[in-house]
Amino acid sequence: MAADRHFKNCRVLITGGLGFIGSSLARRLVELEAEVLLVDSLVPEHGGRLFNIADIRDQVTVELADARDEARMGQLVRGQHYLFSLAGQTSHIDSMRLPQQDLEMNCRAQLSVLEACRRHNTDVRIVFASTRQVYGSPDYLPVDEKHPVRPVDINGVNKLAGEWYHLIYQRVYGLRTCALRLTNTIGPRMRVKDARQTFLGLWIRHLVQGTPFEVWDGEQCRDFTYVDDVIEAFLAAGTSDEAVGRIFNVGGAGPISLRDLADLLIELNRGGEYALRAYPPEHKRIDIGDYYSDDGLVRSMLGWEPRVSLRDGLMRTLEFYRAHLRHYL
Numbered sequence: 001m002a003a004d005r006h007f008k009n010c011r012v013l014i015t016g017g018l019g020f021i022g023s024s025l026a027r028r029l030v031e032l033e034a035e036v037l038l039v040d041s042l043v044p045e046h047g048g049r050l051f052n053i054a055d056i057r058d059q060v061t062v063e064l065a066d067a068r069d070e071a072r073m074g075q076l077v078r079g080q081h082y083l084f085s086l087a088g089q090t091s092h093i094d095s096m097r098l099p100q101q102d103l104e105m106n107c108r109a110q111l112s113v114l115e116a117c118r119r120h121n122t123d124v125r126i127v128f129a130s131t132r133q134v135y136g137s138p139d140y141l142p143v144d145e146k147h148p149v150r151p152v153d154i155n156g157v158n159k160l161a162g163e164w165y166h167l168i169y170q171r172v173y174g175l176r177t178c179a180l181r182l183t184n185t186i187g188p189r190m191r192v193k194d195a196r197q198t199f200l201g202l203w204i205r206h207l208v209q210g211t212p213f214e215v216w217d218g219e220q221c222r223d224f225t226y227v228d229d230v231i232e233a234f235l236a237a238g239t240s241d242e243a244v245g246r247i248f249n250v251g252g253a254g255p256i257s258l259r260d261l262a263d264l265l266i267e268l269n270r271g272g273e274y275a276l277r278a279y280p281p282e283h284k285r286i287d288i289g290d291y292y293s294d295d296g297l298v299r300s301m302l303g304w305e306p307r308v309s310l311r312d313g314l315m316r317t318l319e320f321y322r323a324h325l326r327h328y329l
Contacts, residue, residue: 251293
């Protein structure tokens with residue numbers, strides 16, 4: 001992609017750099033000959049682990065630090081050309097059980113990073129990882145960026161606040177920021193220990209272990225993006241002047257019902273079983289129903305499009321966990 005040439009010999013900081021998407025982004029940036037600094041606090045529930053960068057450990061720098069520590073972040077952002085802001089809490093249920101913790105990780109941490117950049121590096125280009133959860137239950141499908149934002153849980157509220165912090169710092173202080181609203185991201189190194197990152201990780205784990213998994217409802221539709229495609233969206237957003245001050249949906253190849261998704265996984269795995277269940281009440285209260293993205297804006301403005309099909313992405317993910325599941329339990 002055209003964005004590739006921008007990163008050679010550039011200094012890039014990734015918060016949440018030992019997590020699923022952060023480590024995948026790091027691997028791509030190493031290929032592009034960037035100088036990569038990974039910042040992570042290794043909170044156990046958030047998915048960061050050193051094994052995620054085992055193959056590139058000697059090609060990146062790792063700092064174990066909390067993004068909320070503004071003084072430390074002030075030191076780390078100096079001299080960086082790009083900052084990919086991926087640190088945060090992703091679990092919707094945890095955000096309802098522990099709202100103050102979600103506020104800390106998804107609001108205070110973002111303000112800390114932005115203040116560090118305002119004070120110490122106003123030239124850095126920043127891409128913030130947001131979520132489709134800010135839309136809440138859709139009024140229409142597919143959901144474009146003009147859709148009302150109406151979060152149904154604390155995580156969605158705080159991620160929306162994180163977006164607006166970035167937009168305000170762009171408008172008021174001139175920081176070059178933008179945000180990507182991600183849908184379900186899948187691929188190697190995704191969290192499979194539990195459903196804190198995505199329910200699909202839990203399905204993958206059960207399939208690889210040879211145990212049944214649960215499908216709630218089954219008729220709901222979702223879209224999925226393979227992690228390599230998400231990475232290319234981050235690179236394109238970070239290097240495009242047109243992206244500054246904007247928010248983009250990043251979607252996938254198209255919607256699929258959860259029942260059809262489960263059947264596809266079992267086909268690719270050559271075995272497995274699941275049981276259809278009603279939504280547990282705790283989850284149903286914050287469920288958004290059907291969702292899939294209209295990502296026409298990022299395609300037209302940044303020239304991005306997904307390249308990995310859902311079938312291929314699921315197969316690559318299954319193959320990874322057949323080899324490495326023990327490291328993710």
